[in-house]
Amino acid sequence: MLKFAFWALLAVNVVWFAASQGYLGNVASDEHEPARLQNQLGAEKMIVLSAQEAQETLAAATVVAEAPAPAPDAPPEPKPVPVAALVCTEVSNLREADARRLDARLAKLDLATRPVRREVAATDFSSYIVFIPPQPTKEAADRKAAELKALDVTNFFIMNADSPMKWAISLGVFKSEAAAQTQLAALVKQGVHSAKVAGRSSGTRIAYQFRGIDAATSARIERIAATYDGQATRACR
Numbered sequence: 001m002l003k004f005a006f007w008a009l010l011a012v013n014v015v016w017f018a019a020s021q022g023y024l025g026n027v028a029s030d031e032h033e034p035a036r037l038q039n040q041l042g043a044e045k046m047i048v049l050s051a052q053e054a055q056e057t058l059a060a061a062t063v064v065a066e067a068p069a070p071a072p073d074a075p076p077e078p079k080p081v082p083v084a085a086l087v088c089t090e091v092s093n094l095r096e097a098d099a100r101r102l103d104a105r106l107a108k109l110d111l112a113t114r115p116v117r118r119e120v121a122a123t124d125f126s127s128y129i130v131f132i133p134p135q136p137t138k139e140a141a142d143r144k145a146a147e148l149k150a151l152d153v154t155n156f157f158i159m160n161a162d163s164p165m166k167w168a169i170s171l172g173v174f175k176s177e178a179a180a181q182t183q184l185a186a187l188v189k190q191g192v193h194s195a196k197v198a199g200r201s202s203g204t205r206i207a208y209q210f211r212g213i214d215a216a217t218s219a220r221i222e223r224i225a226a227t228y229d230g231q232a233t234r235a236c237r
Contacts, residue, residue, distance in 0.1 A: 085214070085215065086212045086213060086214060087213060087214070087215060087218050087235065088209065088210065088211045088212070088213075088235060088236040088237060089209075089210045089213065089218045089221055089222065089233065089234075089235060089236065090207060090208065090209045090210075090233065090234050090235070090236040091207065091208045091210075091221065091222075091225040091231055091232070091233050092120065092205065092206075092207035092208070092231070092232050092233075092234075093120075093122070093124075093205045093207070093230050093231055093232045094205055094206040094207070094208075094225075094228060094230075094231050095205065095206070095228075095230070096204075096206060098206075098228040098229075098231070099117075099206035099208075101228075102208070102224065102225070102228070105224050106221075106224075109217065109220065109221075111210070111213070111217070112212070112213075113211065113212055113213075115208040115209060115210045115211075116208065116209040116211070117206065117207075117208055118206075118207050118209075119204045119205070119206060119207075120204065120205050120206075120207050121201055121204060121205070122201040122203055122204060122205045124201075124230065125177075125199030125200055125201060126175075126200060126201070126203075127173050127174065127175055127199075127200045128173070128174050128175075128176065128177045128179070128180035128197055128198065128199050128200065129170060129172070129173050129174075129180070129197070129198055129200055130170075130171040130172045130173075130174070130180050130183045130184050130187070130195055130196070130197055131159075131165070131168050131169060131170050131171055131195065131196060131198065132144060132168060132169040132171065132192075132194050132195050132196075133168055133194070133196065134159075134164070134165055134166055134167045134168040135167040135168070135169075136167070137167065138158075138160070138167060140167070141158045141167040141168075141169060142158070144169055144194075145158060145169060148169070148192065151190050151191045151192060152190065153171070153187065153190055153192060155171065155172060156169050156170060156171050157169070157170055171183065171187060171192075171195055173200070177197065177199070180197045181197060184196075184197050209236055211236075221233075
């Protein structure tokens with residue numbers, strides 16, 4: 001009997017302690033374990049959303065979840081190695097002797113490609129000629145010569161060599177243009193009106209073209225060419 005009373009009293013105390021701590025809930029308000037719910041959910045941090053806001057939040061979360069993961073960083077592309085610009089340089093109006101000396105100096109440069117060497121007509125004049133332009137035939141040249149004799153002009157000769165000046169009549173060759181012009185003026189006073197003055201080339205000149213060279217090599221070539229009189233240096237295509 002005493003044991004039954006002891007266990008009954010102990011059971012009543014346990015039930016009372018559980019009820020006082022809220023473990024049995026509030027039957028009137030249909031709540032269960034309010035302290036535990038309060039500790040676990042953090043009610044003060046909850047936000048009540050409308051149905052539309054809830055759908056928008058769910059859609060945004062789905063987009064973020066489906067977004068592809070960022071690709072791993074790609075290795076940096078190697079920087080291109082700068083290529084030296086290639087140029088074309090022309091050295092012209094060289095006399096034959098100067099061209100031979102230039103050839104010897106160019107051999108020391110060890111160029112990757114050989115320059116293009118060509119002969120061109122000289123641009124300077126070594127003399128000036130007073131002449132009557134070429135006649136169509138020898139007979140026409142003879143008739144023109146007879147007209148000169150009639151004007152007391154005797155210092156002339158008919159040019160008959162195979163050249164662009166064939167059947168022209170030379171009236172004198174002079175070292176300077178001024179002297180040739182003086183002779184022409186004197187002939188005009190004598191009645192010769194078809195005579196002209198033209199410069200005569202002193203032969204051919206040598207020109208070089210250096211293609212596919214860098215700027216530094218071009219500068220060296222220009223410094224070498226500058227040591228020769230009368231040469232001309234320019235950029236070419």
